[in-house]
Amino acid sequence: MSAHTVEFWFEFASTYSYPAAMRIEHLAAQHGCDLVWKPFLLGPILRAQKLDNSPFNIQPVKGRYMWRDVERTCAELEIPLVRPSVFPRNGLLAARVACAADGAPWLSAFVRNVYSANFAHDLDISQPDVVLGCLESVVSDPQAVLALANHDQTRAQLRSNTDEAIRFGIFGAPSFLVGQELFWGNDRMEQAMRWSHR
């Protein structure tokens, strides 16, 4: 990891990860930061806190606020938002594909496609055909990538990422790591990038 590396920890079900994913590559280029994309699962982390659902569903008053806040955030960034008919959606398969990418150049475009599917087109990203659709414009052989996503090694990589997230004190998404320094939330992205230049 270079001095100016920012790790972007994201979960495909996470609302605030959507605007973060859509803008991070551009912002990292502006800040001269190297970006490392780190897919992980929030479910096991929430279950360890004895939460069996999104905190936004468990606390309706917070959920109502979150949806309005995300709506304002997306409007400011001029990115479309259609509230998903199912929330949170299961991002396991898409996260495995992101692990299978192993940092390939097409990863960021795939990640944006998945977030757009979930939060702009209300598609069920747990379904293989939806994930295939997100791969079609970014790789030449989507079926091969999907097969690789289901390999034991890829599954183990995703579990390892999630374990690593827990060790770094990550409890929500999106999160940013600069060395050991943790930043949580789309609204901390600029601060994380400034931090990488300290």
Add this chain to the structure above:
Amino acid sequence: MSAHTVEFWFEFASTYSYPAAMRIEHLAAQHGCDLVWKPFLLGPILRAQKLDNSPFNIQPVKGRYMWRDVERTCAELEIPLVRPSVFPRNGLLAARVACAADGAPWLSAFVRNVYSANFAHDLDISQPDVVLGCLESVVSDPQAVLALANHDQTRAQLRSNTDEAIRFGIFGAPSFLVGQELFWGNDRMEQAMRWSHR
């Protein structure tokens, strides 16, 4: 309420309300916003969500992050932070004094004094002598204000504020209201002020 009024909803125990309180008057002047200071209690709101303590104490991983994040926030704003030896502190009496002020010009200086006592000097703001100390530099008769703070009418005003907060969907502090539009968190202050000019 004028078109450019921003209501600042604050709770003296709340960590993120500290940097918010220290900077809001200056920022409101810069943005040409009228500011209304709204003291309320978070305790009854958390208890209605079946939380009997600060979420930052209930979830240690979130609490560790919060203290580090507040530390970074205060460092950026160049305001001192000493982690209170007791958290959360009981801000009931100070909140009643803030209600007793009834919008008087000294209110903002008193609020800043209480936050400094709690978060810069590690003083027990539940104690009448500490609250008196916060009043001494801002009013001519601190004892009279303290007596007024304990009147039934003042207590009822604080309960009414807290009930109003619940009606507006407030669930944390600091919060900002612009008309019916709710913003939560110190990091939403600028957005709330811009919103007041729409």
